[in-house]
Amino acid sequence: MRRRRLLWHLFPSYLLIIVVAVAAVSWYAGLSLRRFYYTQTTSTLEARASLLEERLGPLMGPNRRPELERLVADLSLRSGTRVTVILPSGQVAADSHEDPGAMENHADRPEIRTAMSGEVGRSRRFSHTLEKELVYVAAPVVRDGEVLGVVRTALPRTALDEELGAVLGRISLAAVVLILFAAAVSLVASRRLAGPIQAMRSAALSFARGDLKHHVPLPHSEELASLAESLNSMATDLDTRIRTITHQRAEQEAVLAGMVEGVIAVDSDERVIALNRAASEMFGVDPETARGRPIQEVIRNTDVHDFAALTLASDGVVEREFSLSAEQERFVQAHGAALRGDQGHRVGAVIVLNDVTRMRRLENVRRDFVANVSHELRTPITSIKGFVETLLDDADRDEESTRRFLSIISRHADRLDAIIEDLLFLSRIEHEGSERGGDFVETPVRGVIASAVESLSPGARERRTTVTVDCGEDIVARVNAQLLEHAVANVLDNAIKYSPEGEHVRVECERREGEVVIRVSDNGPGIPPADVPRIFERFYRVDKARSRELGGTGLGLAIAKHIAQAHDGRITVESVLGKGSSFSIRLPDVPAQQDDVV
Numbered sequence: 066m067r068r069r070r071l072l073w074h075l076f077p078s079y080l081l082i083i084v085v086a087v088a089a090v091s092w093y094a095g096l097s098l099r100r101f102y103y104t105q106t107t108s109t110l111e112a113r114a115s116l117l118e119e120r121l122g123p124l125m126g127p128n129r130r131p132e133l134e135r136l137v138a139d140l141s142l143r144s145g146t147r148v149t150v151i152l153p154s155g156q157v158a159a160d161s162h163e164d165p166g167a168m169e170n171h172a173d174r175p176e177i178r179t180a181m182s183g184e185v186g187r188s189r190r191f192s193h194t195l196e197k198e199l200v201y202v203a204a205p206v207v208r209d210g211e212v213l214g215v216v217r218t219a220l221p222r223t224a225l226d227e228e229l230g231a232v233l234g235r236i237s238l239a240a241v242v243l244i245l246f247a248a249a250v251s252l253v254a255s256r257r258l259a260g261p262i263q264a265m266r267s268a269a270l271s272f273a274r275g276d277l278k279h280h281v282p283l284p285h286s287e288e289l290a291s292l293a294e295s296l297n298s299m300a301t302d303l304d305t306r307i308r309t310i311t312h313q314r315a316e317q318e319a320v321l322a323g324m325v326e327g328v329i330a331v332d333s334d335e336r337v338i339a340l341n342r343a344a345s346e347m348f349g350v351d352p353e354t355a356r357g358r359p360i361q362e363v364i365r366n367t368d369v370h371d372f373a374a375l376t377l378a379s380d381g382v383v384e385r386e387f388s389l390s391a392e393q394e395r396f397v398q399a400h401g402a403a404l405r406g407d408q409g410h411r412v413g414a415v416i417v418l419n420d421v422t423r424m425r426r427l428e429n430v431r432r433d434f435v436a437n438v439s440h441e442l443r444t445p446i447t448s449i450k451g452f453v454e455t456l457l458d459d460a461d462r463d464e465e466s467t468r469r470f471l472s473i474i475s476r477h478a479d480r481l482d483a484i485i486e487d488l489l490f491l492s493r494i495e496h497e498g499s500e501r502g503g504d505f506v507e508t509p510v511r512g513v514i515a516s517a518v519e520s521l522s523p524g525a526r527e528r529r530t531t532v533t534v535d536c537g538e539d540i541v542a543r544v545n546a547q548l549l550e551h552a553v554a555n556v557l558d559n560a561i562k563y564s565p566e567g568e569h570v571r572v573e574c575e576r577r578e579g580e581v582v583i584r585v586s587d588n589g590p591g592i593p594p595a596d597v598p599r600i601f602e603r604f605y606r607v608d609k610a611r612s613r614e615l616g617g618t619g620l621g622l623a624i625a626k627h628i629a630q631a632h633d634g635r636i637t638v639e640s641v642l643g644k645g646s647s648f649s650i651r652l653p654d655v656p657a658q659q660d661d662v663v
Contacts, residue, residue, distance in 0.1 A: 079251035084244055091240040095233045102229050103200070107187055110202035110218040113144055114185070117204075117216045134159040147199070147219040151177055153212060176203040180215040183207065197221055261289045265296055272296075277304035327397075327418035330404060331373055335360050338404075338413060347389070347397075347418060369399075369416075376401030376414040386421070395422045445481045449474050504545045505632070507655055510574050510581060511536040513546050517553040518572065521561060529567045532557070536574035542581045542652045544632055549650075552628035552636075553583060555621035556648045560587035564645075576654055580634075583650040591642040600638065601626040625650065 117140060133150060141148045141161030150158040155172025157165040171177050179186030180203035188201045203217040261284035271279040277300045281293040321328055327344030331337055336359055340352040348364045355363040360373050368387040376383050383401040388394055398421045404413040452470045511534070518532050525532055542549075553572075560570045564587045571586045592600060601622050622636075625648075629636045632652050640646035 079255060080248050083247040083251060087240045087244050087247070091236055094236055098232060098236075099229055102232075103189075106200055106220060107202055110146065110200065110220060111185055111187075111204065113146055114202050114204035114216050114218045117148060117218065130158065134165070137161050144218075145220075147221075149217040149219070151203075151215045151217060153181065153214060158214065174201075174203075176201045176217065177215055179203065180205045180217070181212060183212060186215075260284075261293065265289075265293060268296060268300075272300050272303065275307075277301070277307070325420075327420070329360070329364075329369075329373075329416045329418070330413060331360055331377070331416070332413040333377065333411065335370075335373055335377065337363050344418060347395075347420065372399050372401060373414065373416060376403070376416060377411075379403075395420060396425045397421065445478070449478060449481075504547075505543050506546075507541050507543050508546050508549075509538060510540045510542050510544075510549075510583065511538055513544065513549050514553055514572055514574060514583065516546075517550045517557055520550075520554055521557055524558070525561050525570075528561060528564075530561050530564060530570055531568075532561070532570045532572060534572045534574075536572070536583075540574055540576060540581060541655050542632075543655055544652065548628045548631065549652075552625040552650060553585070555625045556585045556636075556650070559621060560585050560589065560646075560648075563587065563589040565589070579654050581652045581654050583652070584647055585649075586645065586647040588645040591644055592638070592640040592646055593642055597638060597640060601636070 120136065120140075137148045137150060137159040138161050140146075146161075148159075148161045149171075150160075151171045152158050155170040155177065157168040157171060159165055160168060172181075174188070175190075176186030176188040183205050185205075186201070186203040188203075189198070190201070191198050199219045199221055201217055201219045203215045205212045206214045206216055261282075265281050268279055268281040271277075280297045280300065283290045283293050321339070321341035324341060325343055327347045328339070328341040329337065329344050330339040336357055337355045340350070340355050340363075342352070345352045345355070348366070350363050361370055364370070366389060368385075368389075372383070372385055372387075375385075379401070380403065384399065385401075386396065386398045388396050398419045400417045400419070401414055403411050404415045406412045452474050456467060456470055514534055514536055518534060521532075557570065557572065564570060568588045570588075571584075573582075573584045573586070575582055575584075626636050629650050629652070634650065634652040637649045637651065638646060639649075
């Protein structure tokens, strides 16, 4: 059903009432006026008939007809009334408008019959003589108790209707003017009543849109003013409450967004109520689109689904640890608890997911480190112990064998010493490398690289490996030259050792995107992709047998990594299996110095 404005409910109703009331009053007034007018007309005709009776009575004799006709004509002309004299036989003795001889007998006329009985007769009917509607009043002419005849006066009804119509027209005009005036007044009144209600409606719509600062003006009506005050009070109260709720929600969202743990809240039907930023990043979902959807649609992990169902079914705190399938395995420690409403009823569950991948990896690294360092130390110690026992058991062994055994013992002792030295050096870098002091100065990088290449030139010549350096003299970095040389030497030493004999090793240096990049590239066997993330760990070896054969301690790349970090830099690797590797030491660039303008 089509809805209309309040104005068009009120105004037509008012207008209809006014029109009906004015029409009813006008109709009743017209009817009363018509009755009054005819009554007055009849009374006037009766009075005239009574006056004529006295003058016409003496002329009712048969010999005085001419006088009677002249008097009737004269009286009719003066009074503007048709006058007719009828004899008791019904014959017309005289008439002011027609020839009596041509007129019919009037004994059967109702007003005449009444007058013949001695009373005044009245009638409104059509006159066949004049062919028009007339109003008749007939009075008996009585002498000595005998009715000598009847005097009848008449007026045309059309004249009466014309006069009455003129009066009724003025009444109708007044009624129309009154209706128009009343309609205008009712329209103004309807607007005055509907206007404040429309203002309240607009204010309510503003409140619904969140504009609670808008206030409704107070109307003059006490009832509408009370309603407007109630709306204003409600808006103020809602504004205070919404501000409080918004503030609390902002605090809650800030806390949830600042948490590194993933938080998921579900209702009793396992539909997502809330999801913080950490959880959305953990599972790669949008928090806005996730709300209201089943957790099975949002998160594609059966362990999470099972844990949510277990939490909803449990009364206490639930804990579990599981892994998430992704490009890299992630371990998650989950804690779940019931979510309760204001009345203490269970309305869902909240799940907190703590990413313990780094902790598990550190545990694995620590375990591998302990195993590797134990293995690295046990090998030379076992060899030393074995050869010492051999020498002790056979004191008479020839001098050449004894010298050979002692040489082996010395080599393994040197290996132990190298491992311990590297461990101590690495520990010192970890604890002291971040304290950058006077040892870090702006130094040309080419000189540092040249020193590292020079220190490894004997090994390069032995393997017939060519080392080329491409570095501009203008490339300067704020470094500890001794530490940086050690890092470059470690990386370059690996490139020389793992490249086939007679190959070419390149050392390049360039500025790129605010960094000084020292790149060492070789054409060696490359590194398997699975081993790339771990090659900078202590004692981690891709090819353990060959590494020990080449005499490495397993700490060179770890030392290079920590030296780069001590310079606020980093080390990266790009490797293609079977084609070679490229290690890049990235250091912060030194801003160019501008000459002072005088």
